[in-house]
Amino acid sequence: MTDEPGSVADLIRTAAEAVIDYRAGLPHRPVAGPADRAALLAALGGPLPAGPTSPDRVIDDLVVAADPGLVATAGPRFFGFVIGGSLPAATAADILAVGWDQVAFNAISSPAASVVEEVAGGWCKQLLGIPASASVGFGTGAQSANTVGLATARHQVLAAAGWDVERDGLAGSPRVRVVASVERHATVDRSLRLLGLGNASVRPVAAGPQGAIDINDLAKVLADEPTMPTIVVLQTGNVNTGACDDLRAAIGLARTVEHSWVHVDGAFGLWAAACPQTRALTDGIELADSWCTDAHKWLNVPYDCGLVFCADPSAHVAAASYSAAYLTGAGTAGSPSDYVLESSRRARGFAVWAALRELGETGVADLVARCCALARRFADGLAAGGVEIVNDVVLNQVLADFGSDERTDAVIDAVQREGTCWLGGTTWRGRRLMRISVSNHSTTEDDIDRSVAAVLRLAAGL
Ligand SMILES: *Cc1c(COP(=O)(O)O)cnc(C)c1O
Numbered sequence: 001m002t003d004e005p006g007s008v009a010d011l012i013r014t015a016a017e018a019v020i021d022y023r024a025g026l027p028h029r030p031v032a033g034p035a036d037r038a039a040l041l042a043a044l045g046g047p048l049p050a051g052p053t054s055p056d057r058v059i060d061d062l063v064v065a066a067d068p069g070l071v072a073t074a075g076p077r078f079f080g081f082v083i084g085g086s087l088p089a090a091t092a093a094d095i096l097a098v099g100w101d102q103v104a105f106n107a108i109s110s111p112a113a114s115v116v117e118e119v120a121g122g123w124c125k126q127l128l129g130i131p132a133s134a135s136v137g138f139g140t141g142a143q144s145a146n147t148v149g150l151a152t153a154r155h156q157v158l159a160a161a162g163w164d165v166e167r168d169g170l171a172g173s174p175r176v177r178v179v180a181s182v183e184r185h186a187t188v189d190r191s192l193r194l195l196g197l198g199n200a201s202v203r204p205v206a207a208g209p210q211g212a213i214d215i216n217d218l219a220k221v222l223a224d225e226p227t228m229p230t231i232v233v234l235q236t237g238n239v240n241t242g243a244c245d246d247l248r249a250a251i252g253l254a255r256t257v258e259h260s261w262v263h264v265d266g267a268f269g270l271w272a273a274a275c276p277q278t279r280a281l282t283d284g285i286e287l288a289d290s291w292c293t294d295a296h297k298w299l300n301v302p303y304d305c306g307l308v309f310c311a312d313p314s315a316h317v318a319a320a321s322y323s324a325a326y327l328t329g330a331g332t333a334g335s336p337s338d339y340v341l342e343s344s345r346r347a348r349g350f351a352v353w354a355a356l357r358e359l360g361e362t363g364v365a366d367l368v369a370r371c372c373a374l375a376r377r378f379a380d381g382l383a384a385g386g387v388e389i390v391n392d393v394v395l396n397q398v399l400a401d402f403g404s405d406e407r408t409d410a411v412i413d414a415v416q417r418e419g420t421c422w423l424g425g426t427t428w429r430g431r432r433l434m435r436i437s438v439s440n441h442s443t444t445e446d447d448i449d450r451s452v453a454a455v456l457r458l459a460a461g462l
Contacts, residue, residue: 138341237269
């Protein structure tokens with residue numbers, strides 16, 4: 001190419017080539033190794049530049065300096081947290097979104113971004129079994145989606161009790177209780193703190209042997225204060241075990257109290273609904289009032305992207321929207337910014353739209369089924385090597401025990417240093433466990449077999 005050095009064309013081609021090389025190398029590079037923070041600081045740090053640097057030099061330096069500190073989360077053998085990879089079309093669409101520099105605030109700031117969110121949001125509802133009439137917001141992740149869902153819940157249960165929380169705040173309001181499992185995701189607690197409900201508003205419900213909510217205990221907790229405005233938080237996809245709450249039974253119980261709102265945190269697990277083999281785990285999903293899920297986990301779009309859905313769009317808007325005289329088109333239901341915490345916002349819909357077009361309905365179902373099958377293969381391989389698998393592998397999560405807390409931590413540490421694959425640890429029910437999550441479209445049976453072999457070899461060498 002003969003682009004002028006430092007021109008936008010030159011820089012974008014350089015960046016694209018760097019991304020292409022990086023991604024081509026993903027299956028072969030160590031997934032992660034102990035990063036040399038001092039070397040990274042030396043390469044990237046120093047004083048604030050006193051004046052300009054030519055842009056081509058900036059990008060060349062960044063590509064070289066950042067590389068040793070990159071983690072191959074997009075690659076096929078990263079099994080930590082619940083990190084999906086990023087699908088080819090979704091990755092390229094996100095690059096377009098950045099290049100186009102669209103503000104997904106509303107239909108005026110970017111008609112294309114606004115329409116694409118409406119379309120992709122509709123496709124997601126169809127795949128996830130959420131009513132077509134529900135509203136959708138595209139935010140940064142499940143943390144922000146949980147916050148918006150719970151803000152809407154707070155609005156509605158207090159409105160039903162005659163209180164306008166948007167106008168009057170929480171000082172002097174009726175008390176609200178939040179009924180949630182002891183194994184809820186920690187982001188729920190942060191959302192409750194930010195919403196002024198406080199962590200003490202939680203009435204904890206026991207979890208069953210696999211980590212799903214205990215329905216009998218839920219009934220007991222709900223019966224305790226049956227007239228108090230009540231938000232019930234359920235979970236599809238326990239971050240440790242993958243267990244899913246019995247939504248139909250739990251939501252049936254929630255409806256027996258006077259004013260209730262049911263929010264489902266399905267950051268990764270909600271995608272079980274998109275696959276015939278796992279759909280039963282989400283039975284009753286359509287009965288909830290609000291839902292949160294991530295697109296950047298199991299749908300494999302690049303970071304960051306989380307979705308919130310509400311069965312009652314007017315409650316969603318009442319809780320989340322704002323208006324100002326100079327903002328044409330804001331504050332009227334249907335504007336994308338009315339459903340999220342952000343105002344100016346990255347156009348996340350393009351990547352979701354591209355992922356769903358690339359995969360189609362059968363492709364999403366295959367992605368979910370394949371990850372679940374590969375998680376079982378990982379578990380079976382470890383079990384055949386004498387490792388105890390602690391959970392029922394119902395979804396894409398595996399918990400493994402190598403004999404003692406100390407030994408399990410030592411194996412995890414050795415695997416993380418060696419670099420064939422990356423997986424993390426967790427403490428579940430008082431035990432240190434290896435936690436494996438299979439959430440990437442590009443992972444193959446060979447990736448699993450190589451990873452199992454590495455883990456067993458490293459464990460035997462301790
Ligand atoms: C990952 C996760 C979250 C938080 O998601 P972010 O996208 O990191 O904000 C919340 N709930 C569950 C069940 C999760 O797995």
